[in-house]
Structure formats: structure tokens, C-alpha cells
Amino acid sequence: MKAVLGSVVALLLTVTLLTRSSADETQSAEMRLYPPTTIEWKTGPAVLPPGAKMAVLEGDPTKEGPFVVRFQFPDGYHIPPHTHPKTERVTVVSGALYLATGEALDRSSAKKLPAGSFAYWPAGMKHTAWSEGETVIQLHGTGPWQLNYVNPADDPRNAGK
Numbered sequence: 001m002k003a004v005l006g007s008v009v010a011l012l013l014t015v016t017l018l019t020r021s022s023a024d025e026t027q028s029a030e031m032r033l034y035p036p037t038t039i040e041w042k043t044g045p046a047v048l049p050p051g052a053k054m055a056v057l058e059g060d061p062t063k064e065g066p067f068v069v070r071f072q073f074p075d076g077y078h079i080p081p082h083t084h085p086k087t088e089r090v091t092v093v094s095g096a097l098y099l100a101t102g103e104a105l106d107r108s109s110a111k112k113l114p115a116g117s118f119a120y121w122p123a124g125m126k127h128t129a130w131s132e133g134e135t136v137i138q139l140h141g142t143g144p145w146q147l148n149y150v151n152p153a154d155d156p157r158n159a160g161k
Helices: 002-024
Strands: 053-059 065-073 078-083 088-101 111-114 118-121 127-143
Touching: 065 088
Parallel strands: none
Antiparallel strands: 053 065, 065 127, 078 127, 088 111, 088 118, 088 127
């Protein structure tokens, strides 16, 4: 009986330590606050059409693990039809984002996401988006973040090739 109890305790301790170790890997070791005036905006990633700005708030979207980024789009900014290999989660901070699904840009079926909206869609869902007014969105998820254009010719990294 003592041997069985000892084995159960050892097993529970091992599971607890493994679970805690796994959870600790996704926890921040420090606190950071980002008032709007302290956010460092940089040129958006090459996968996006020119004109976007990006601020990394937590993590690294190019690596495995959780991340939070913001994108700033000028009025009328358009991201051609694309997909993501992981669920995308978006909060509209300011302005408005329009979202349409499918391979073609069908503005008549787009859903308007005004400031304060939250939306998510599954991995692999074809969609396109554009802004109305200067728009800031916050994207959070698990990296690496990727964007795959439905039409490879729409990928800015292929321009001039």
C-alpha cells in the first residue's frame, strides 16, 4: 500500500512539475505598460503591402509562442485575399476594418468592424481586409505569425520578380 501511495505521489509531483514548467514558458517574467505615446511603431513586415506600421507589444511573432502586435493602416489600406495557418484574433483599436471572405474582393459582402470590435476566424479561412480612416488593430496569437496570399502575385515580396 505504501509503495502504491508513493508511486501515485511521485506521478502527481511529476505531472505538476511538467505542467508548471509548460505554463511558465508562456508566462511573462516582467510587467510592461504601453501608454499610447510610448508605443514604438516601425515599418510593417515585408509580407504586407507598403504603408503599414507595426508595433510588437509582447513576444516575437516570428517565433513559436504567444505574441501581441499592433498594426497601423492608413485610410483605404488593402490587404489582398490571403489565409493564415493559425487562428487569427483581432481587436480594432481605432478606425474601422472591413473584412470580406473568399478569393475575390467583394465589398458588398464585407463586415464592418468599428473601433472596439473583436473578431477571430479559423486557420485557412480565405479573407481580405481594408481600412476606413487611419486604423489600428491589435493582433494576438501563437507564433509564428504567417500570411499566405491566395494569389502569389499579390505578395509584395514577389514584386519585380
